[in-house]
Amino acid sequence: MKSILIVDDDPEFRANLTEILTEAGYRTVTASTGSEAIEKAANRSFDAVLLDLIMPGMSGMEVLTELKKLGPKSKIIMITAFATVDNAVHAIKRGASDYIAKPFNIDDLLVTIKLVLEEARFEANIKKLDMDYALSSLANPIRRKLIRLLRANKKMRLMELTRELSITDHTKVIFHLKTLRDSNIVYQDKDKSYHLTREGDRIIDCLSILENYLSA
Amino acid sequence: MKSILIVDDDPEFRANLTEILTEAGYRTVTASTGSEAIEKAANRSFDAVLLDLIMPGMSGMEVLTELKKLGPKSKIIMITAFATVDNAVHAIKRGASDYIAKPFNIDDLLVTIKLVLEEARFEANIKKLDMDYALSSLANPIRRKLIRLLRANKKMRLMELTRELSITDHTKVIFHLKTLRDSNIVYQDKDKSYHLTREGDRIIDCLSILENYLSA
DNA sequence: CCTTGCTGTGAAGTTTTCTTCACAGATTCA
DNA sequence: TGAATCTGTGAAGAAAACTTCACAGCAAGG
Numbered sequence: 001m002k003s004i005l006i007v008d009d010d011p012e013f014r015a016n017l018t019e020i021l022t023e024a025g026y027r028t029v030t031a032s033t034g035s036e037a038i039e040k041a042a043n044r045s046f047d048a049v050l051l052d053l054i055m056p057g058m059s060g061m062e063v064l065t066e067l068k069k070l071g072p073k074s075k076i077i078m079i080t081a082f083a084t085v086d087n088a089v090h091a092i093k094r095g096a097s098d099y100i101a102k103p104f105n106i107d108d109l110l111v112t113i114k115l116v117l118e119e120a121r122f123e124a125n126i127k128k129l130d131m132d133y134a135l136s137s138l139a140n141p142i143r144r145k146l147i148r149l150l151r152a153n154k155k156m157r158l159m160e161l162t163r164e165l166s167i168t169d170h171t172k173v174i175f176h177l178k179t180l181r182d183s184n185i186v187y188q189d190k191d192k193s194y195h196l197t198r199e200g201d202r203i204i205d206c207l208s209i210l211e212n213y214l215s216a
Numbered sequence: 217m218k219s220i221l222i223v224d225d226d227p228e229f230r231a232n233l234t235e236i237l238t239e240a241g242y243r244t245v246t247a248s249t250g251s252e253a254i255e256k257a258a259n260r261s262f263d264a265v266l267l268d269l270i271m272p273g274m275s276g277m278e279v280l281t282e283l284k285k286l287g288p289k290s291k292i293i294m295i296t297a298f299a300t301v302d303n304a305v306h307a308i309k310r311g312a313s314d315y316i317a318k319p320f321n322i323d324d325l326l327v328t329i330k331l332v333l334e335e336a337r338f339e340a341n342i343k344k345l346d347m348d349y350a351l352s353s354l355a356n357p358i359r360r361k362l363i364r365l366l367r368a369n370k371k372m373r374l375m376e377l378t379r380e381l382s383i384t385d386h387t388k389v390i391f392h393l394k395t396l397r398d399s400n401i402v403y404q405d406k407d408k409s410y411h412l413t414r415e416g417d418r419i420i421d422c423l424s425i426l427e428n429y430l431s432a
Numbered sequence: 433c434c435t436t437g438c439t440g441t442g443a444a445g446t447t448t449t450c451t452t453c454a455c456a457g458a459t460t461c462a
Numbered sequence: 463t464g465a466a467t468c469t470g471t472g473a474a475g476a477a478a479a480c481t482t483c484a485c486a487g488c489a490a491g492g
Contacts, residue, residue, distance in 0.1 A: 132357055139355035140480085141348055159438060172481060174440065179479090192439070206422060356450085374469060388451060390470065395449090408469070438489080448479070459468070 002047040002117055003027040007037040007063065008079065009055045017050065024110055034058030038066050041074070048075040048116055051096075053087055061091060068095045075116045079104075133183035134203055142167075143176050144207070147196065150186065151204050155193040218263040218333055219243040223253040223279065224295065225271045233266065240326055250274030254282050261290065264332055267312075269296040269303055277307060284311045291332045295320075349399035350419055358383075359392050360423070363412065366402065367420050371409040 004026050006017050014030045021028050029046070031037035034057055041049065049067060053060035060078060067076055078091045078099040091099060097116045100109055137143055142165065149164055150156060158177070162170045177194060180186040185200040196204070220242050222233050230246045237244050245262070247253035250273055257265065265283060269276035276294060283290055294307045294315040307315060313332045316325055353359055358381065365380055366372060374393070378386045393410060396402040401416040412420070 135351070135360075136355040136479095139352040142480095144351075157438080158440090169482065170438085171440080171483085175480070352449095358450095375467080385452065386468085387453085387470080391450070433492100435492085436490085438487105440487085441485085442483105444481105444483080446479100446481070448477100450475105450477070452475080453473090455471085457468105457470085460466085462463100462465085 001025065001027050003029065004113070005037060005040060005046040005049045006030045007032075007034065007049065007055075007060075008052040009033065010052075013052075020106055020109070021113075026113075034060070034063035034066075037063055038070070041067055041070050045074065047120065048077060048097075048113060050077050050079055050113075053078050053080040053091065053099075061087075061094065064091055064094055064096055073120075075120050077112060077116060134185065134199070137180055137183040137185055138203065138207065140176065140179075142172075143180055146173070146176060146180060147185065147200060147204055147207075150194060150196045150200070155189070155195050157193055161194065217241065217243050219245065220329070221253060221256060221262040221265045222246045223248075223250065223265065223271075223276075224268040225249065226268075229268075236322055236325070237329075242329075250276070250279035250282075253279055254286070257283055257286055257290070263336065264291040264293060264313075264329060266293050266295055266329075269294050269307065269315075277303070277310065280307055280310055280312055289336075291336050293328060293332060346400075350401065350415075353396055353399040353401055354419065354423065356392065356395075358388075359396055362389075362392060362396060363401065363416060363420055363423075366410060366412045366416070371405070371411050373409055377410065 002025075004021055006014055006021075006028055007030075008014050008017070009032055011032070014032070018028045018030060029040060031040055034055060037049070037051070051060050051063060051067075055063075064076060064078070067074055075097045076095070078096045079102060080087060080091075080099055081102050097119065098112050100112055138147075145165055146161060149161060153160075156164075158170060158173060161177075162173045165173065167173055177186060177188075180200075181188065184197055185203060186194055187197050188194050218241075220237055222230055222237075222244055223246075224230050224233070225248055227248070230248070234244045234246060245256060247256055250271060253265070253267070267276050267279060267283075271279075276296075280292055280294070283292055291313045292311070294312045295318060296303060296307075296315055297318050313335065314328050316328055354363075361381055362377060365377060369376075372380075374386060374389060377393075378389045381389065383389055393402060393404075396416075397404065400413055401419060402410055403413050404410050
């Protein structure tokens with residue numbers, strides 16, 4: 001069950017939304033001010049946040065910025081009066097996922113929420129995919145050595161790598177380099193030299209962390 | 217080529233050792249005081265340290281403690297006068313790898329160094345082995361889900377896990393749990409419940425780091 | 433031009449990992 | 463006690479990962 005945080009200073013509006021969303025099968029939590037919202041979001045994560053742009057105290061825009069700091073990938077839908085749609089567009093530039101204009105049609109609201117959640121699910125899948133690739137690459141000791149060599153030497157040619165690993169068959173090295181390329185850890189430039197990608201750099205960082213952990 | 221740090225206040229003794237070890241095929245660096253030794257060890261790592269127990273200023277014992285803090289797995293050989301062999305034993309309890317008594321036979325010294333370095337190599341292999349196990353465990357998405365479930369719920373029975381993963385064949389789950397047990401990430405108590413080991417906890421920490429890295 | 437070394441492909445194989453299934457001893461609980 | 467559920471073994475097969483080999487284009491250097 002997806003959870004949604006409703007942030008609005010108007011109690012009646014909060015109650016309305018809560019009823020609509022509960023009926024639609026979501027779990028809801030409400031906050032009446034920006035700081036309350038930030039506090040709640042810090043303690044647990046929500047699948048989406050409905051955030052009023054205009055509130056006394058902290059403005060919706062400020063809250064948006066803070067929420068994005070807490071979780072850069074959190075999904076935030078701005079609620080705005082018709083008159084201030086421009087501001088909503090601005091909010092999207094700052095990381096909001098979408099906006100809806102008050103007064104709104106219930107169906108529009110639900111569709112918007114659904115789309116945004118769908119988007120989140122999609123992104124999570126992408127991430128999981130990367131993870132799978134990365135980890136299955138790391139599972140092989142030859143590939144780990146390759147990564148380390150590339151880390152140490154910045155760029156290397158096929159035969160350098162092959163000799164350094166004392167492997168007789170260079171096609172074996174090609175095979176592993178290929179899987180590293182598929183998982184986006186390594187790339188090859190026009191000179192045919194192999195390099196670590198930015199992601200590869202990150203992964204080797206994590207590898208050393210893991211090594212230290214395991215040897216402690 | 218293995219590098220050795222020689223720590224002794226006697227310049228003649230340092231020169232002697234340097235000559236012997238250089239000839240034996242080691243690279244040497246010297247330090248005349250404890251603090252100098254610590255400084256050098258902080259900047260780069262040595263395969264072994266030869267450390268005089270009795271020195272003006274910081275005592276060998278204090279230096280030993282500091283060096284161990286810098287690198288818990290660094291190999292330290294204490295050098296001690298015959299009269300203070302008891303202290304050397306004490307040093308071993310504090311983490312020194314071995315000791316030699318002054319005056320010593322050159323061959324004894326070389327053998328001691330060799331054994332200690334051998335030990336280091338062995339430990340490094342063990343570590344690499346653990347790493348291999350851990351990473352090939354993580355390569356499989358089902359096993360990652362299992363780890364996450366166990367992390368969230370502290371302890372779970374076989375069928376709980378099976379249902380949670382919507383897997384129809386429980387023997388499949390048994391298979392993956394078995395490989396997690398082999399790599400020492402999970403264990404089973406007398407109640408047949410599965411738990412994460414301490415190592416498993418560490419690994420999942422690292423997993424989340426990696427995830428954040430990859431999604432950034 | 434010919435040789436040598438580098439980079440690569442594609443198609444067998446081999447090995448390892450993963451899945452499935454048939455079965456069976458415990459345990460629970462009605 | 464008897465039926466249902468849980469936990470597990472072992473073997474056989476399928477799938478994925480890895481290795482090996484035969485071959486080929488291309489560039490550099492004599």
